[in-house]
Each structure stands twice: as structure tokens, then as C-alpha cells.
Amino acid sequence: MDNDICIWIDESGTLSKNPKNPQYYIYAGYWCLGKDENKITSDFGQELINFFPGCKNKEKKASSMKNRKKGYLIKYLFSHNPHSFHPVFIVENLMDVKQPLTDNREIQFHKNYLLRRFVELCINRYRIIYAEEASNVYVNIDDQSRTQLLGADPFPIYINRYFKGAYRCNTFLKSNASFKAEFRDSCKYRGIQICDVLANCKYNHYVHDRMELHKVLPHTIASIKKLP
Numbered sequence: 001m002d003n004d005i006c007i008w009i010d011e012s013g014t015l016s017k018n019p020k021n022p023q024y025y026i027y028a029g030y031w032c033l034g035k036d037e038n039k040i041t042s043d044f045g046q047e048l049i050n051f052f053p054g055c056k057n058k059e060k061k062a063s064s065m066k067n068r069k070k071g072y073l074i075k076y077l078f079s080h081n082p083h084s085f086h087p088v089f090i091v092e093n094l095m096d097v098k099q100p101l102t103d104n105r106e107i108q109f110h111k112n113y114l115l116r117r118f119v120e121l122c123i124n125r126y127r128i129i130y131a132e133e134a135s136n137v138y139v140n141i142d143d144q145s146r147t148q149l150l151g152a153d154p155f156p157i158y159i160n161r162y163f164k165g166a167y168r169c170n171t172f173l174k175s176n177a178s179f180k181a182e183f184r185d186s187c188k189y190r191g192i193q194i195c196d197v198l199a200n201c202k203y204n205h206y207v208h209d210r211m212e213l214h215k216v217l218p219h220t221i222a223s224i225k226k227l228p
Contacts, residue, residue, distance in 0.1 A: 004034035005134045005177075007122050010142040010186070010195030012203035015111065017094050017101050024206040027090040027114055028199035031122035034138070036084035040077065041190035047076050048193070059186055059193050062200035067210060070197050075216035077194065088121050089202050090114055105152075112155055115141065116162060120173045134177045142192050143183040156181035 009029040014021045032040055051069055052060045062070055077085050092114065094101070101107055119139055126134055139159065153161060156179075161167060163175040186192040204210040 002033060002035060003130070003132060003134050004136040004138065005031055005122065005126055006034050006037045006191075007031045007119060007137065007139045008191040008195050009115065009118055009140065010192055010199045011111075011144070012199035013207075015094070015101060015107050017097065021094075022203075022207045023094050024203065025092045025094055025114075026199055026203050026206070027118050028087070028202050029118065029195040030085055030087045030198065031126065032081075032084050032086060034136075036081065037191070040081050040085055041194070043080050044073065044077055044194050045190045047073055048190075059196075062197040065197070065200075067201075067204070070201055071216045073197055074201065078216070086122070086125060087198055088118060088125070089198070090118050090121070091202065091206060109152070112158060115139075115155060116159060119159060119179075123175060123177075124173060133175065137175070137177045137179045139179065139181040140184050140189065140191055141181065142195065143185055 007029065008031075009027055011025070011027050013025040015025050030040075048060060049056050051065075051073075074087075078087075097110075099106055099110060101110060119137070123134065123137065141155075152158075159181050160179045163173070163177070163179060165174055184192050186196060201210075
């Protein structure tokens with residue numbers, strides 16, 4: 001359906017306040033209408049194979065690409081999908097986070113919070129552009145974020161219950177849409193590979209002062225949320 005949304009998400013950085021680690025933690029990705037999903041991933045795959053012929057049936061990590069090629073891939077995607085490819089970023093300065101982030105349970109709850117905020121950004125942007133409610137929201141997350149916590153709802157259940165106001169907490173954005181969240185292997189899904197490039201470019205900008213992403217995407221195009 002035209003009012004179905006597909007969201008793709010990857011992370012960059014280490015969610016730890018250890019001073020030995022860089023102070024920024026980033027979620028990056030994009031959203032698009034369901035009808036546009038295949039074209040975006042196909043465009044990316046085609047250009048990726050042109051650069052790296054050995055990647056026909058596998059991925060090429062952004063960390064192993066030259067900055068110029070990463071910038072070109074993002075520019076190509078945006079130029080060929082100017083009204084359907086919507087990048088989104090969440091950038092968190094870990095030194096400003098109140099929680100100590102010292103145990104796995106605390107870290108996973110914080111990741112769930114960041115992922116939920118990412119989804120909120122996408123839904124809100126969709127509503128601004130299309131002035132309507134989405135029917136279905138398909139959330140695709142890099143499987144490195146997958147963790148099961150005893151006594152807590154797994155993220156696919158949590159995201160549905162949260163937007164229906166099922167928890168005793170403030171719900172800043174409610175939605176009657178049906179949410180389906182899946183963890184994806186980056187080796188098999190071009191959508192996650194696109195997010196890997198976006199996340200790597202944004203991480204290099206904040207941690208290493210590289211400006212490649214800013215040169216290929218106008219600042220007003222990509223939604224950026226700085227937390228907390």
C-alpha cells in the first residue's frame with residue numbers, strides 16, 4: 001500500500017561511557033514508502049557492484065571503503081530517489097547521558113529507547129510530508145542490536161505496545177499503525193548496507209571531523225536528532 005512505511009536502521013560507535021571510547025554514539029538509516037523500497041536498494045546494489053564487482057552476492061563494509069566512494073554512493077541514491085529516500089540520524093553525546101551504562105540490561109534498554117526515538121522521527125516526518133497516518137510500519141534493524149532481556153518485552157513487541165500507549169510512561173507520539181520489527185543480517189540485505197554507509201559517514205564526521213556526508217546531502221534533507 002502507498003501508506004506503508006519501511007524503516008532501515010544501523011548503528012555506529014560503542015554505547016559506553018568509558019573515556020577510552022569516542023564520546024558519540026549514532027543510529028543512522030532512512031525511511032521510504034513500501035512501494036519505493038525495492039528501487040532504492042536496487043539502485044544501491046547496482047552502484048556498489050560497479051565499484052566492487054566481488055560484492056554481487058555479499059556486502060562491502062563502509063569502514064573498508066574510501067571516503068570518496070561512500071560519498072558517491074549516497075549522492076547517487078539521493079539523486080536517483082530525490083523524493084523517496086529520506087535519511088535520518090540520531091546522534092548522542094554519551095557524556096551527557098545520565099545513566100552510567102555499565103551493565104548489559106541498562107545498555108539494551110537505552111538502545112531500545114534510541115531505536116524507538118528513531119522510529120518516532122520517521123513517523124513524524126511521514127505525517128508532515130503526506131498529512132496522513134501510516135497503515136503499516138516495517139522496521140528493519142541490523143541484527144547486531146538484537147538482545148533478549150529476561151522480564152522485558154523484546155523490541156518487536158515493545159514498539160507495538162509503546163505506540164498504543166500500553167506502558168505507564170509518557171507517549172509523545174501515538175499511532176494506530178501496525179508495527180513489524182525484524183533484525184536483519186547485513187550480508188543479505190542491501191537496506192542495512194545503505195545504513196552502514198550512512199552511519200559510517202556520520203560517525204566519521206563527529207569523531208574524525210570528516211565532512212563527506214555534508215557535502216553530498218543538504219543539511220535540511222536529513223532529519224538529525226541530537227540526544228538527550
